[in-house]
Amino acid sequence: MKNFKLYLSIIAGVGIITFGCKDVIQDEDGDNKKDGITIDKVEKQKSDAVEMADPDKVKTKVIKIELQSKSESDATGTIKFEEKAGQVAMEADFEGLNPGTHAIHLHENANCSSADGKTAGGHWNPTNEPHGKWGDAEGYHKGDIGNFEVGEDGKALVNFETSEWCIDCDDENKNIIGRSVIIHQGGDDFTSQPSGDAGKRIGCAEIKDYATK
Numbered sequence: 001m002k003n004f005k006l007y008l009s010i011i012a013g014v015g016i017i018t019f020g021c022k023d024v025i026q027d028e029d030g031d032n033k034k035d036g037i038t039i040d041k042v043e044k045q046k047s048d049a050v051e052m053a054d055p056d057k058v059k060t061k062v063i064k065i066e067l068q069s070k071s072e073s074d075a076t077g078t079i080k081f082e083e084k085a086g087q088v089a090m091e092a093d094f095e096g097l098n099p100g101t102h103a104i105h106l107h108e109n110a111n112c113s114s115a116d117g118k119t120a121g122g123h124w125n126p127t128n129e130p131h132g133k134w135g136d137a138e139g140y141h142k143g144d145i146g147n148f149e150v151g152e153d154g155k156a157l158v159n160f161e162t163s164e165w166c167i168d169c170d171d172e173n174k175n176i177i178g179r180s181v182i183i184h185q186g187g188d189d190f191t192s193q194p195s196g197d198a199g200k201r202i203g204c205a206e207i208k209d210y211a212t213k
Contacts, residue, residue: 059212060084061167065205067094067183070117073202079181081167088165092158094183097150101187103198104158106143107180110206117201120180122194126173133190147187167210181205
């Protein structure tokens, strides 16, 4: 089994604002205040900021899905997405593939109902960029994960990590819920528009539900 790893990380610093102490007063609702600022609200802001700064205190969102074979292929596998502290990591374990290069993308619809996988729609591209290799200055789709290699045993492990995705957040340019994972029979050339000329869709997995831990 061969491994393919792509990582994109962004480290964000979190600042905590503190307030000087003066006489504590109560407002008409009975809330404690300092300098006209509600203490409970300040303490909650501090707590939220500390939680953001400490990954161990942030809840992890997890999605586990199964790959469905398409286009009369024997492709099977499992895909796991895990979001923690602003990063989404994908780990996919495939088998039953032909040896060689295969493309993997996120597509726009969580719909694998058709035999050829085309109900998944085109590449997920919420920002209307041209197709390209992930990170290309000329542009790339949010679903343009890339290529991976399959060994002679028909197996492959794919790892990918980015801060440009999220699991069920309010930013539709990042939210992967409602998308699908598509495996192609060939490799992505990273230049052909709009999808890289990677051939038939031989595997599909719908990204729908998630759990927290």
